[in-house]
Amino acid sequence: MTTATAKPTHFRSEGDINTTPARTKWNESLQHAPTQxxxxxxxxxxxxxxxxxxxxxSLEGADGIYLEDTHGKRYMDFHGNNVHQLGHGHPAVVNAITEQLANLPFSPRRFTNETAVSCAEKLTEICGGELNRVLFAPGGTSVVGMALKLARHITNNFKVVSLWDSFHGASLDAISVGGEACFREGMGPLMSGVERIPPAVSYRGALPSQDGSDVHYADYLEYVIEKEGGIGAFIAEAVRNTDVQVPSKAYWKRIREICDKHSVMLIIDDIPNGMGRxxxxxxxQAYDIEPDILCIGKGLGGGVVPIAAMVTKDKYNTAAQVSLGHYTHEKSPIGCAAALATIQTIENNQLLDKVRQDSLYVKAELERMKAQYPVIGDVRGIGLLWGVELVTNHVTKERAFDEAEAVLYQCLNDGLxxxxxxxxxxxxSPPLIISRQELTSALQIFESAIAKVCKDFNYV
Structure with missing residues (x-):
C-alpha cells in the first residue's frame, strides 16, 4: 500500500486535488467536444x-439533488458548496423569488421593505434565546468581517483566537483569522492580533487524551486568553464542515464558560452548516449553548441567491455610529424572499426531524463499512454531514491520498x-430533501468505490 505526498500537507487542507495526475486523467476522459x-x-x-x-x-442543469453536465450525465450532489440544503432550484424558493422580482426587485440601503423585515424577524425566531438583532450581507465572508468589527467595538480589544484548520472565508480579514495555511500562502502581513489554538480533533488530534475527552482543548483557550491578554473574541465553527470534526457537548460548554469568565465574545461561524444540516x-443548538454572534449564509438563500446574516443580542446593539456592513444589497428583497421560502420549506416539510432520522441511518451504514474495509480509519458526523477518513495504516494513521482520489473519481464515474x-x-453532505432511496443508492455507489480501491491498492 503506497500513497503519494507530492505536495506539502497544507496544500491539501481544502481538497486541492485539481492539479494532480488523477485530475488530468479525469479531464482527458471527458470525451465530449462541447464540454472540452x-x-x-x-x-x-x-x-x-x-x-x-x-x-x-461543465454543467447545464441542476435540479433537486442532481447536477447535469453538458453531455447529459447526472451526478448526485453531495457537496453543493454547502448551499444546497433544499437541493437545486426548489420550486418554493424559485416561486418566492419570481413573485418578489415582479414587485420590489431592489431596495436601496437607506430604505426598508416588508420582505427584509419579515426575514429578519423569522431568523430571530428560529435562533431563539437572546439572538434577536440581524444584519444581512451578500455572503459569508462579509458577515465574518462584520462580526470581527462588532467584537472590537464591544470589547475594545482587537485580538482574536481561532482554530488551526478553520475556514472563515477568503478575504484578507477572513484568512487572517482562518487556520488554513494554503489561503495565507504568499499573502504577506495580514490582520494582527490573531492567536490560533488546536481544534478538538478526536481521531488525530494535536493533544490526544487517554480517556478520549476533548475538554482539555477548551482549557487551552483559557491558557492563551490569560497569557496573551487583550483577547476580544473567539471564532470557530461549532462543527468543522470540510473534514467534519465534531467536538463533545462538554467541550462547547467549557468554551462558553471560559468566554463568559474572561468577557471574550464567542463568534460561531455556522455559514456552511446552518439551516438544518x-x-x-x-x-x-445541538450543543445547548448560545454564541454572542452567529454568522450564517450559504444555504440561507435556498441555493439560488447569495445572502448571509450576522445575528447577535440586543445588548450589543451599540454600534449605531459604525458602518459594520454598509453593503449595497444590505436588505435585498430578492435574497430575503429566498431565505424566507427556505425557512418555510424546512418547517413545512419537517426537514429537521427527517435529518435526525437520516443521520442514524448514515451513521449505521458508514460504521458497517468501517468495520469491513481496512482503508477506512474513521467515521464521524452529525445530521447530514459526514466525514470518512481514509488511511493506509490504522496504527500510524498515514493519510491515504491516492486512495481518496481513486474513490472520488470512481464515484464521479458512477454519478456521485x-x-x-x-x-x-x-x-x-447531501441535500436535506434527499429521499431514503436516493440516500441508499448514493451509499451503495460509495461502498462500491471503497471496495474497488481496497482491491486495487491491495488492502487485506
Missing part, C-alpha cells in the same frame, strides 16, 4: 486559482459528486 471546448474557454478567460482551475466538468436550525478535504477525508 467550454473547459478550454473557461481556462482562457478566468483568472486561475487553486481549488477552482482547471474545472472538474445538523438536525437543528443552527449547529450550536462530493468533496475531498485534507487530501484523505471524504466529505458527504
Amino acid at each position: 471546448a467550454l473547459l478550454k474557454r473557461d481556462s482562457e478567460v478566468f483568472l486561475h486559482q487553486a481549488m477552482s482551475t482547471p474545472c472538474l466538468d 445538523s438536525g437543528e436550525w443552527f449547529t450550536h 459528486s462530493f468533496k475531498v478535504s485534507q487530501g484523505n477525508v471524504i466529505q458527504l
